[in-house]
Structures are given as structure tokens and as C-alpha cells.
Amino acid sequence: MSAFFYVVTAIELFAVITGSYFLKQIKSRFLFLYVFVLIAFITEISKPILFYVFDVSQNLWLSHFYFPLEFIFLSLVYLKELGSSVNKNWMKILIGAFMFYCIINPLFIQDFTEYSRVRSFSSIIFLIFSIFYYYQVMAETKIRKLAGEPMIWINTAVLIYFAGSLFYTILFTIILEYSREFSKLSAYYFNILNLSFYLLIAVGFWKAGKQNKAILS
Amino acid sequence: MGSGNSDIVLVYFIGTVGMLLLAGGLIFFFVTYQKRLLRKQLELNKIKQDQQEEILRNTIQAQEKERKRIAQDLHDEVGAMLSVVKLNVGRIEKQTRDKAQAVASETKSYLDEVITQVRGISRALLPPSLEKLGLYSAIEEMANWVNKADEIEIICSKSGEAFRIDIKTELALFRVVQELVNNAIKHSGAKSIFVRVRFSKTIAIVIRDTGKGFDLNEKMNTGLGLKNLESRTEMVGAKLKLKSGPGRGTTAIIFWEGNA
Numbered sequence: 199m200s201a202f203f204y205v206v207t208a209i210e211l212f213a214v215i216t217g218s219y220f221l222k223q224i225k226s227r228f229l230f231l232y233v234f235v236l237i238a239f240i241t242e243i244s245k246p247i248l249f250y251v252f253d254v255s256q257n258l259w260l261s262h263f264y265f266p267l268e269f270i271f272l273s274l275v276y277l278k279e280l281g282s283s284v285n286k287n288w289m290k291i292l293i294g295a296f297m298f299y300c301i302i303n304p305l306f307i308q309d310f311t312e313y314s315r316v317r318s319f320s321s322i323i324f325l326i327f328s329i330f331y332y333y334q335v336m337a338e339t340k341i342r343k344l345a346g347e348p349m350i351w352i353n354t355a356v357l358i359y360f361a362g363s364l365f366y367t368i369l370f371t372i373i374l375e376y377s378r379e380f381s382k383l384s385a386y387y388f389n390i391l392n393l394s395f396y397l398l399i400a401v402g403f404w405k406a407g408k409q410n411k412a413i414l415s
Numbered sequence: 416m417g418s419g420n421s422d423i424v425l426v427y428f429i430g431t432v433g434m435l436l437l438a439g440g441l442i443f444f445f446v447t448y449q450k451r452l453l454r455k456q457l458e459l460n461k462i463k464q465d466q467q468e469e470i471l472r473n474t475i476q477a478q479e480k481e482r483k484r485i486a487q488d489l490h491d492e493v494g495a496m497l498s499v500v501k502l503n504v505g506r507i508e509k510q511t512r513d514k515a516q517a518v519a520s521e522t523k524s525y526l527d528e529v530i531t532q533v534r535g536i537s538r539a540l541l542p543p544s545l546e547k548l549g550l551y552s553a554i555e556e557m558a559n560w561v562n563k564a565d566e567i568e569i570i571c572s573k574s575g576e577a578f579r580i581d582i583k584t585e586l587a588l589f590r591v592v593q594e595l596v597n598n599a600i601k602h603s604g605a606k607s608i609f610v611r612v613r614f615s616k617t618i619a620i621v622i623r624d625t626g627k628g629f630d631l632n633e634k635m636n637t638g639l640g641l642k643n644l645e646s647r648t649e650m651v652g653a654k655l656k657l658k659s660g661p662g663r664g665t666t667a668i669i670f671w672e673g674n675a
Contacts, residue, residue, distance in 0.1 A: 335448065336444070336447065336448055336451065339451050339452050341452075361434075365429075365430055387430075
């Protein structure tokens with residue numbers, strides 16, 4: 199495992215700790231996000247455990263479990279936050295259809311040991327959700343201080359991460375075929391995005407905790 | 416290899432441009448949102464201000480309606496009945512002798528005073544000359560009434576040819592003049608108050624006293640009275656300017672331009 203892996207895992211742990219510290223204040227609004235961060239961290243640390251303890255070197259099959267869980271929990275956050283700008287019934291149908299695809303993909307479409315292709319589609323969906331959220335914020339103009347609103351940080355995290363992820367996923371095959379060195383370098387850049395993602399989520403938890411503390415006091 | 420290198424460059428280029436566009440998009444969002452928020456706050460402030468003006472206008476209208484009713488009642492009902500009572504007392508005075516006659520005389524003089532007071536209240540509430548003859552005549556009538564008491568002298572003058580404007584505006588301007596004159600009588604300690612009205616394309620009214628003056632900044636910050644006067648003048652498209660200082664008397668200038 200490279201040093202970068204430990205850095206990314208540490209940042210994910212930091213996000214989990216921040217969420218746990220403010221859990222009482224954030225659970226009404228961001229419980230699903232907290233669960234997602236927890237699952238992400240567990241998935242990340244399961245890789246070295248599988249490798250060192252169970253001698254499992256190939257862990258691409260984890261993506262068939264992780265991506266649907268990632269999708270469902272993040273979507274539930276957006277289902278709550280996207281109030282006026284989208285029809286919630288359409289959102290529920292989209293989430294249901296995607297989850298169905300996630301189930302049938304490893305069974306009938308892709309090989310279970312391959313890296314799951316659902317990520318490209320989930321990235322597009324999250325980009326759409328993210329843009330809709332920015333549109334909603336702009337239309338309602340209710341937030342007086344953008345930097346104080348936790349969802350702005352979380353939404354920015356989602357936008358940056360999934361935009362990068364979409365780009366990386368689309369080009370993954372091309373990159374891998376070209377050169378392993380180049381693919382390693384691209385993986386490092388992707389990990390930087392990963393790092394920013396969890397860091398911004400940690401900031402979102404912190405802002406949400408502070409906001410609710412101020413309201414309760 | 417050459418084409419492979421160009422592929423890498425292309426991939427990095429696309430990636431970099433994509434991230435730059437994303438960053439640009441985020442910056443654009445934040446900047447546009449701030450502008451939109453500011454515009455919304457300005458709109459809300461304007462609505463609040465319009466609402467407050469509307470409330471003030473309605474309050475003043477209700478006040479004036481009530482004053483008119485009271486003035487009319489005082490004049491028509493109370494004033495008329497008092498005059499009848501005075502006539503009756505006069506008849507009693509003629510018919511009785513000695514003590515009764517003295518009591519009747521005393522009652523008659525009290526009645527004279529009451530009638531004068533009632534007329535004064537009625538005039539103060541709504542001067543009859545305002546509607547019939549206009550702003551300057553109403554100010555003159557008010558000054559004559561005050562001068563009768565002999566405690567303070569109000570000297571009125573005008574320049575230019577007096578003209579009529581909308582009765583509501585005339586009433587509003589008269590009320591402001593009345594309030595300023597009352598303030599001068601109550602607080603200035605001056606022996607004379609000068610009221611000058613200039614009629615040209617606009618109307619300018621200057622009310623000046625040589626009394627003790629006051630700290631204008633302090634009064635504007637603490638009292639509602641002066642702010643209320645300002646709002647009332649602004650509502651009819653006029654401006655009120657005050658100049659005063661301790662020991663330097665007070666000058667108030669009301670300037671109406673005709674764009675109410």
C-alpha cells in the first residue's frame with residue numbers, strides 16, 4: 199500500500215471523527231451523509247485487511263457493493279435537500295431504477311471481479327443533483343452567508359469529486375492500456391480529488407455542528 | 416510513442432481545462448449569488464420603506480378625518496349650544512336683580528371665555544381658511560390667533576403671488592408649520608417667531624425664532640418628533656431642513672418643489 203493510500207485513509211478517518219463529534223447536532227439533517235462516510239472508511243480499510251489478513255489481492259469486486267451504497271446514501275441526502283427545484287417523485291424513480299441496475303449489473307452484465315461500471319452513471323447523476331442544488335440556492339436566495347451553510351461545502355465536494363471521477367472513469371481503460379506508470383500518476387491525481395472530497399465533507403460536518411449549536415443555544 | 420505522448424498531453428489538457436472550467440463555474444456562482452442577494456435585500460428594504468410610508472399616510476389621513484369631524488362638531492354643535500346658553504344667561508341677567516344679576520354676569524363672562532376657547536380648538540384642529548383661501552391665509556389666521564394671547568408674537572410675511580396647490584399637500588404643509596410653531600412656542604423661550612412664505616415656481620416656508628436653540632444632532636438621534644416631521648414633509652414631495660444650536664435660535668425651512 200502506498201503512502202498516499204494512508205493519507206487518504208487518514209483524511210477519511212478525520213471526516214468520520216468530525217461527523218461523530220457533531221453527530222448529535224447533525225443527525226437530523228446529515229445522518230445519511232455520516233453513514234456514507236463511515237461506509238467509505240470501512241471499505242477503504244477493508245482493502246489492506248483483505249490483502250494482509252486474507253491474502254486477497256484482487257479487490258475490484260468491492261466496487262459492486264460500495265458504489266450502490268455510496269449512491270443510495272448520497273442520493274438520500276439530496277432527496278432531503280433538493281426541495282423546490284426538482285420533482286421528488288422523479289428523483290425516487292431515478293434512485294430506484296439505478297439501484298435496480300446496480301443489482302443486475304454484476305449478475306447479468308459485468309463480471310463480478312471487474313471494476314463496476316455503474317460509477318460513470320452515478321457520477322453523472324450526482325453532477326446533475328449538484329447543479330440542481332446550486333440552481334435552487336440561486337433561485338431561493340435564502341442563504342445570507344454561503345460559507346456558513348454546510349450543504350454548500352458538501353455540494354462543492356460532490357461536484358468536484360464526481361466531475362473528476364467521471365473523467366477518470368471514462369479514461370481509465372485508455373490510461374491503463376497506454377502505460378502502468380501513467381495510470382499510477384493518474385491514480386495519484388484522482389486521490390487528491392478523493393482527499394479534497396472528504397476534507398470538504400468534514401468542513402460541512404463542522405459547519406453543520408456549529409450552526410445547530412448556535413440554534414440550540 | 417509520439418502519438419502516445421500526444422494522447423497523454425491531450426488527456427491532461429482536457430482534464431486541466433475541465434477543472435479550470437469547474438473552478439470558474441464555482442467562482443461565477445459565488446459572485447452572482449452575492450449580487451443577487453444584495454439586490455434582493457435592497458428590494459426588501461424598499462418594500463419595507465413603502466409599507467412604512469403607507470402606514471404613516473393612512474395614520475395621518477385617519478387623524479385628519481377625525482380632527483375635521485371634531486372641529487365640525489365643536490363648531491356646529493358645542494359652539495352653537497354655548498351661544499344659545501349665553502343668550503339665555505343674558506336674558507336672565509336682564510330680568511334679575513342684585514346677587515342673581517352678578518352671578519349671571521359672571522356666568523356670561525365664563526361663557527365668553529369658553530366660546531373663545533372652543534373656537535380656538537376648532538380652528539387649531541382645522542382652520543376654515545385653509546380650504547377656502549389657501550396655505551398662507553391659514554398660516555396668517557393661526558398667527559393672529561396666537562398673537563391674541565399676547566405672550567408671543569408671530570410675524571408673518573410672504574413674497575410672490577400666492578397660488579393654490581392640492582388641498583392634501585396644503586394641509587400637510589400647514590400641519591408641519593403648525594407643529595414647528597408650537598415647538599417654538601413651547602421650547603424656544605423666544606419673544607418673536609418669524610414665518611416667511613415665498614411663492615415662486617415652488618413654495619418655500621421659513622420659520623425662524625431667536626430663542627435658546629438646541630443640539631440638533633442629539634434631538635434627531637433621540638426624538639421621534641423631528642423625524643416624524645421629516646417623514647411627513649417627504650410624503651408630499653417636500654424637504655425639511657433644520658438649523659439650530661444652543662444659544663443660536665432655530666431656523667426651519669420647508670421646501671416644496673411640486674412633485675408630490
